[in-house]
Amino acid sequence: MGLRLGSGVAKRIAARMGGHPGILRRCLEVLDLLADDRRVEADLVDKATFRLGEQTAFAWSKAWQGGSAPQALATLRQALEDDPSGAPLMLLGQARREVDRLCRLADARRLGVKNRNDILAALGMGPNMAFLLDGYERVLNRIGPEGAGRLLHLVNQTDLDLKGMAISRSATPLLNLTTALCRAWAT
DSSP states (O other), rough: OEEETTTTTTHHHHHHHOOOOOHHHHHHHHHHHHTTTEEEEEHHHHHHHHHHEEEEEEEEHHHHTTTTTHHHHHEEEEHHHOOOOTTHHHHHHHHHHHHHEEEEEEHHHHTOOOOOHHHHHHTOOOGGGGGHHHHHHHHHHHHHHHHHHHHHHHHHHHHHTTTTTTOOOSSHHHHHHHHHHHHHHHO
């Protein structure tokens, strides 16, 4: 792309965005638009990756869904450093969506729903998202409805803490949530 990367910039981009070629290309395209003089320094990477914050939530979610605690915790740390005020709620929203789907699947099973399309509808997912169902079923089979309920409770407790309703205002609740999610999704 003709960009001139400053010292350590390539490593910084890879650390923030992960190794997926499509995401890296998107980041470089954004940097290309932002770099007037074709020179990219660390501060420009910080601005660009902050603007690509939704990728952080995706990378965090992908890491704990893969059961990779070190990667999930590193992504969490990076997200909190990049956007200390916005990232916690963005990440929590991602976790809530996934845990909510687990709980909906548990409810559908309890009600005896067996048809795959009906299960997808119960989870609030369309037919184009059917490929995700196997993952939710695998996790629910591992942790059971009680485990899904505990995860939902932990998400709610983390939400209270992040919004200032609990005693602690540290990163600890998100760390605890991340490790719990990693354990639940571990294969």
